[in-house]
Amino acid sequence: MTRPVIWVSNSALIMFLAALALPAAALELPAPGDQPEHRMDGFVLRTAEQKVDTASSDWHYGGFVDLGYSLDFNFPANHLFRNRSTTPRVNELDLNMAGAYVRKDATEQSRWGMELMGHGGQDAKDFGFAVNEPKVGFSDQLRHFGRANLSYLAPVGNGLTIQGGLFNSFIGYDSLYAKDNINYTRPWGGDYTPYLMFGINVSYPFTTQLSGTFFVINEYFHLAHANDLPSYGGQLAYKVTSSLTVKETIYYGPDQAATSLEFWRLFSDSIVEWREGPFLIALDYQIGTEQMAATPGSPRAFWTNAALPMRWNFSGPWSLALRPELYWDRNGRMTGSEQFITAVTTTVEYRMPYRWTNTILRMEYRFDESRGPGGGFFKGGEIGPGVVGLTPAQHMLIFSAIWTFDSP
Numbered sequence: 462m463t464r465p466v467i468w469v470s471n472s473a474l475i476m477f478l479a480a481l482a483l484p485a486a487a488l489e490l491p492a493p494g495d496q497p498e499h500r501m502d503g504f505v506l507r508t509a510e511q512k513v514d515t516a517s518s519d520w521h522y523g524g525f526v527d528l529g530y531s532l533d534f535n536f537p538a539n540h541l542f543r544n545r546s547t548t549p550r551v552n553e554l555d556l557n558m559a560g561a562y563v564r565k566d567a568t569e570q571s572r573w574g575m576e577l578m579g580h581g582g583q584d585a586k587d588f589g590f591a592v593n594e595p596k597v598g599f600s601d602q603l604r605h606f607g608r609a610n611l612s613y614l615a616p617v618g619n620g621l622t623i624q625g626g627l628f629n630s631f632i633g634y635d636s637l638y639a640k641d642n643i644n645y646t647r648p649w650g651g652d653y654t655p656y657l658m659f660g661i662n663v664s665y666p667f668t669t670q671l672s673g674t675f676f677v678i679n680e681y682f683h684l685a686h687a688n689d690l691p692s693y694g695g696q697l698a699y700k701v702t703s704s705l706t707v708k709e710t711i712y713y714g715p716d717q718a719a720t721s722l723e724f725w726r727l728f729s730d731s732i733v734e735w736r737e738g739p740f741l742i743a744l745d746y747q748i749g750t751e752q753m754a755a756t757p758g759s760p761r762a763f764w765t766n767a768a769l770p771m772r773w774n775f776s777g778p779w780s781l782a783l784r785p786e787l788y789w790d791r792n793g794r795m796t797g798s799e800q801f802i803t804a805v806t807t808t809v810e811y812r813m814p815y816r817w818t819n820t821i822l823r824m825e826y827r828f829d830e831s832r833g834p835g836g837g838f839f840k841g842g843e844i845g846p847g848v849v850g851l852t853p854a855q856h857m858l859i860f861s862a863i864w865t866f867d868s869p
Contacts, residue, residue, distance in 0.1 A: 519571050523817075523867035524561035525640050527582065530554045532858040537839030539849050542857075544796045546587040547637070547647045551857070558582040558638060560607055567614035567622060574614070576628070578607035580638075588637060588656055589684035591716065592797040597679075597686040604684060607637065607657070618665070625661040627683065630654070631674060631696045631710050632730045634745040634770065643741065643772040643780070644808045645825045645861045649788035650747050650766040653795045654730070659683040660691065670700045681716050681726060688720050708732040719754035726751040739774035753794070762794035782808040790833075798835025804828065818866050825859040 531542065533551035542549050548557055560580030567574030585604055590596060597603065610626030635642045637656035660678030667673060674696040681692060692714020699707045712728040728749035735742045748765040768786035775781055788802040806827045813820040830853055831837050837851030844850045 518869070519566045519568055519574075520563070521566070521868050522561075522563045523865065525559065525638070525863060525865040527556070527558040527584075527639055527861065527863045528554065529557045529639075529645065529859060529861040531646075532860075534856045534858075535838060535840035535852060537849055538842045539839055541839055541849075542855075543838050543851075544798065546590070546652045547584045547639075548645070548859070549587065550583055556582045557861075558584045560638070562608060564608075567612045569614065569616075569620070572614045572616075574612040574624075576608035576610050576612075576626075578609075579605055580607045581605055584637065584639075588652070589682050591680075591682045591685040591687070592795065594682075594685045594687045594716070597684050600684045620666065622664045623661070624664075627657055627659050628662065630656055630658050631662070631676060631694065632712060632728070633747075634732055634734075634743060634768070639861065640821060640863045640865055643770055643782040643810075644784050644806050645823045645859055646806060646827055646857075648745075648766075648768045648770075648784060648786045648806075649802055649804065650745060650768055650786065653764075653766075653788070654747065655682055657683050672698050674698075678714075681712065681714065681728070685716070687716050687718055690715050690720050692716070692726075704735055704737045706732075706734045708734075716751065717754050721754075724752050724754045724759075741770075741772040743770050744768075745770075749795075751794070753792070760792065762792040764788075764790045764792075764795050778812045778814075780810040780812075782806075782810065784808075793835055798833065800831045800833035800836030802829060802831045802836070804830070817868060818864065821861075821863040821865070823859075823861045823863075825857075825861070827855075827857045827859060829855045829857075 529548060530553070531548060531551040533542070536552060540550050540552055542551050558580055559582050560578055562576065562578035564576045565571075565574050589604060590600070606627055608627055608629070610624055610628045612622060612624040615621040615623060633651055633654040633656070635647050635651040639645050639647075658676065658678045660676060662674055662676035664672060664674040676694050677691050678694070679691060680687065692712065694710060694712040694714075696708060696710040701707060708731070710730040712726065714725055716726045717724050726749060729747065731746045733744045744767070746767045750761060750763050752759050752761050766786065766788040768784055770782065770784040772780055772782040784806045786804050790796045790798065790800055793799040804827065806825060808823055808825040811822045813822075829838065832853060837853055838855040839849045840852040841850055
């Protein structure tokens with residue numbers, strides 16, 4: 462059985478089992494409580510001291526709508542933010558993402574859990590794919606899933622969680638969904654690392670401060686299909702203090718048609734996050750390498766990036782975020798072009814919570830500069846049939862409105 466068939470079969474099984482479990486458990490829903498606080502998607506350290514809040518339900522559901530307008534002062538005729546899979550369109554109002562989800566937490570009282578999310582919009586069109594690599598079968602349908610997994614909290618020690626299906630990536634700081642991030646547009650390192658993973662993972666909280674995860678997945682980008690071998694990885698997360706958390710994630714696997722070990726990709730993602738009162742500062746540093754089998758001489762490709770997101774909740778619903786970043790794709794392996802990119806993003810945010818809903822208004826200024834033989838951003842009209850000119854720099858002013866609905 463080929464991998465695309467396995468992907469579809471497993472996803473169908475997961476959704477079928479989840480559908481069976483939903484009606485019976487839905488009868489146990491208590492009255493709603495307070496609205497949960499928004500947080501960075503995927504940056505949660507599960508520890509041995511966590512207790513279950515028996516007053517709240519294991520079941521959660523919700524949805525969101527994300528509208529954005531990106532004013533690109535280069536005014537490209539094709540309306541494209543070059544080399545980007547999220548917020549890819551400029552100078553037009555777009556539904557960048559909309560989605561709905563249902564989730565059941567795995568707890569000591571009810572050990573089976575599940576997640577199911579569907580989404581659509583501009584941000585759902587090109588994420589999950591690799592540059593110049595084949596796609597999985599039915600990728601145009603599968604890209605509309607944001608989660609589809611089952612989990613089980615095994616009564617082993619402090620609690621061993623096993624999760625299988627389509628789940629949030631262990632790589633990267635930013636979420637696919639702008640609602641979960643402090644800036645509206647994602648960093649370069651976000652678009653060129655996996656937002657989601659398909660496979661199985663096992664996580665365990667060793668102590669109240671240290672947790673570990675091991676995962677086996679189909680590929681670096683879950684909708685790419687370079688070969689039929691799995692990839693592997695692991696993560697350690699350490700809560701140094703109540704304010705400081707450190708994560709290290711390693712990925713190792715084949716992402717080319719040639720699957721000999723000498724051509725496997727090795728990738729590291731290091732994250733440090735500090736939160737104290739109204740302030741947040743994080744550092745995300747990534748570095749990757751692999752030997753290119755299809756290129757004459759099999760040269761070793763190399764890429765690296767770093768981002769420094771910061772946020773200040775300076776007055777009630779008002780917040781200010783700043784993110785300087787850089788991305789170096791020495792051989793063009795990830796972006797398709799040899800380039801060195803620097804960018805700075807500044808975001809002003811206003812939140813209006815009401816019961817189970819939250820309205821998030823953002824205005825963002827973003828400057829990107831790309832240098833290198835294949836670098837640059839689209840500018841102006843066509844310089845030839847179907848060819849839009851390039852320029853090294855890009856200034857953008859972005860306006861967005863996000864509405865979310867989340868049950869307690």
